[in-house]
Amino acid sequence: MEVQTRRNRTALIQDQENxxxxxxxxxxxxxxxxxxxxxxxxxxxxxxxxxxEVNIGKVAVTAAEYEKKASINxxxxxxxxxxxxxxxxxxxxxxxxxVQPSSRPPLRREESxxxxxxxxxxxxxxxxxxxxxxxxxxxxxxxxLLQTKKNEVKKTTKLPTLKENKEKKxxxxxxxxxxxxxxxxxxxxxxxxxCEKLQKxxxxxxxxxxxxELPDDIEDIDASDYNxxxxxxxxxxxxxxxxxxxxxxYPIEEDYLxxxxxxxxxxxxxxxxxxxxxxxxxxxxxxxxxxxxxxxxRYLQVVPNVQRNQLQLVGVTAMFIASKYEEIYAxxxxxxxxxxxxxxxxxxxxxxxxxxxxxxxxxxARPIPLSFxxxxxxxxxxxxxxxxxxxxxxxxxxxxxxxxxxxPSHLAASAICxxxxxxxxxxxxxxxxxxxxxxxxxxxxxIEPVMRKIAQIVINVEKSKHKAVYNKYxxxxxAKVSTLPQLKGEAIFxxxxxxxxx
Numbered sequence: 001m002e003v004q005t006r007r008n009r010t011a012l013i014q015d016q017e018n019x020x021x022x023x024x025x026x027x028x029x030x031x032x033x034x035x036x037x038x039x040x041x042x043x044x045x046x047x048x049x050x051x052x053e054v055n056i057g058k059v060a061v062t063a064a065e066y067e068k069k070a071s072i073n074x075x076x077x078x079x080x081x082x083x084x085x086x087x088x089x090x091x092x093x094x095x096x097x098x099v100q101p102s103s104r105p106p107l108r109r110e111e112s113x114x115x116x117x118x119x120x121x122x123x124x125x126x127x128x129x130x131x132x133x134x135x136x137x138x139x140x141x142x143x144x145l146l147q148t149k150k151n152e153v154k155k156t157t158k159l160p161t162l163k164e165n166k167e168k169k170x171x172x173x174x175x176x177x178x179x180x181x182x183x184x185x186x187x188x189x190x191x192x193x194x195c196e197k198l199q200k201x202x203x204x205x206x207x208x209x210x211x212x213e214l215p216d217d218i219e220d221i222d223a224s225d226y227n228x229x230x231x232x233x234x235x236x237x238x239x240x241x242x243x244x245x246x247x248x249x250y251p252i253e254e255d256y257l258x259x260x261x262x263x264x265x266x267x268x269x270x271x272x273x274x275x276x277x278x279x280x281x282x283x284x285x286x287x288x289x290x291x292x293x294x295x296x297x298r299y300l301q302v303v304p305n306v307q308r309n310q311l312q313l314v315g316v317t318a319m320f321i322a323s324k325y326e327e328i329y330a331x332x333x334x335x336x337x338x339x340x341x342x343x344x345x346x347x348x349x350x351x352x353x354x355x356x357x358x359x360x361x362x363x364x365a366r367p368i369p370l371s372f373x374x375x376x377x378x379x380x381x382x383x384x385x386x387x388x389x390x391x392x393x394x395x396x397x398x399x400x401x402x403x404x405x406x407x408p409s410h411l412a413a414s415a416i417c418x419x420x421x422x423x424x425x426x427x428x429x430x431x432x433x434x435x436x437x438x439x440x441x442x443x444x445x446x447i448e449p450v451m452r453k454i455a456q457i458v459i460n461v462e463k464s465k466h467k468a469v470y471n472k473y474x475x476x477x478x479a480k481v482s483t484l485p486q487l488k489g490e491a492i493f494x495x496x497x498x499x500x501x502x
Contacts, residue, residue, distance in 0.1 A: 211238050218434060218435055218438045219435050221379050221435070222236055240372070243372070246365055247366070247407045251405075251407070256297070259301075259304045260300065260304060260305065263308070265401030268404075269466055270465075271296070272399045273469070274468070275293075275315055276469055277468050278316075279292075281339070282323075288319065288327060289398075290369060290370050290394075291325060291326060291368055292319040293398045294366050295321060295322060296315060296318045297404050298360055299359060299360065300314070302359050303359055312344075313340075313344050313349070313352050314352065316344070316349065317336075317356060318356065319336070321357070333350070336349060369394045369398075370412075372408055372409040372413070372440075373387070373394065374387075376439065377416060379435055380420055380433070382416065382420060385423065385479050385481065386416065386423060388473070389419040389423065389479075389481040391415075391473075392469070392482055393414075393415035393454050393458070394412065395472070396457050397411050399466055400457055410446075410450060412440075413440040413441075413446075413447050414447040414454060417431060417432050417444075418451050418455065420432075421491070422489075423486060425491075428444060429444070455492050455496035458496075459492065459493065461482075469482075
């Protein structure tokens, strides 16, 4: 008996669930005008009114549970019936008033889809008014509209065919006005002798520089560089001959500060020593520092009566100009204002820059010692240690006012000779070979007084107030050449105290 009662109760529960599941959905159309398709569906989903007829009878105790199950079933039915409609509308059939603003240019009249969107809205509203319409009919209408839209887009935006693309890519062939018969006769010779002959012919025709000819007993240090265009082996001898001419054209006179009423040699040395630290702080190349010293000396030689408070301004401006001339990424003018502790403004540096450039005739082509030093190290077949030590000697000379009037090539030749002499331990006659004498243009007698002065500067550097160069060359990247034991040996003391090297 109890089993039969449970079966009857289960049957009643199933019948009640079917009643709620098969209830018709009554849609209240929206009375607002101008609703979009998305908005219309929103109204459809939020204004569903159900006429529920709940029979409270024998199962009144479980009515709340039935209601909960029925609502879950209705939501499932609604989602299954209208999910495809929502997804289709999201693909682009929104009304005109909800289209997001775009930066694209407006479409032409035949490409516009405004009319299509309006028709879609009207048809959707008509479908929604009919509460008895099936979702499949609405799906078919939207599919029809989408198909119509695709056809119109295909008509208005017709892509070029493959044949048309090939015709567009065809370019007219260049027309040669002259015969190419002579081009076939040109051949690149692999023989070194023929290459040298060709180079000599080019130099004789193109250049008119009276470069000294290479004697038979002098080694050609550029012979192995003929196959490297970056080393400019064809023109390198003429380039250095031209640089020696520029040295004569832009000289620095001996004791040129005699025309200054305030600036002295000690003040200049203090300025150059400070600029060495600025170069290290900004990590500038050595060429920038050498060019800076050259600009300062030339400017102080041309412009008299430079005041004490203007000397630092001239120094930082000269380095600012040299940075733009040599550096790939030059420091900003504000950086130079900062290193002066805001003693000057940007306007002061710009004004001083104009004055320096005007006074020097817009020419900064005066060579620097480093350019010659590389050439002489190559001629001497020196090592990197020889090169660093020679650079140390040159930088010490740039700080010293008594060495300012020597030509850059003269300083470089003396520095490399002293470096080779101290590190090799050979006699000077073997160190300064005929090859070095030819490529530098100086004999041993010419560089004798300069070598003695450099030796004296090196010995006294530890007693000097200006130790920026000494500290700079204690860096391991520069082989710590300022701390070498040879700089405190007998050879350099004998050289500094001797009257003659020959």
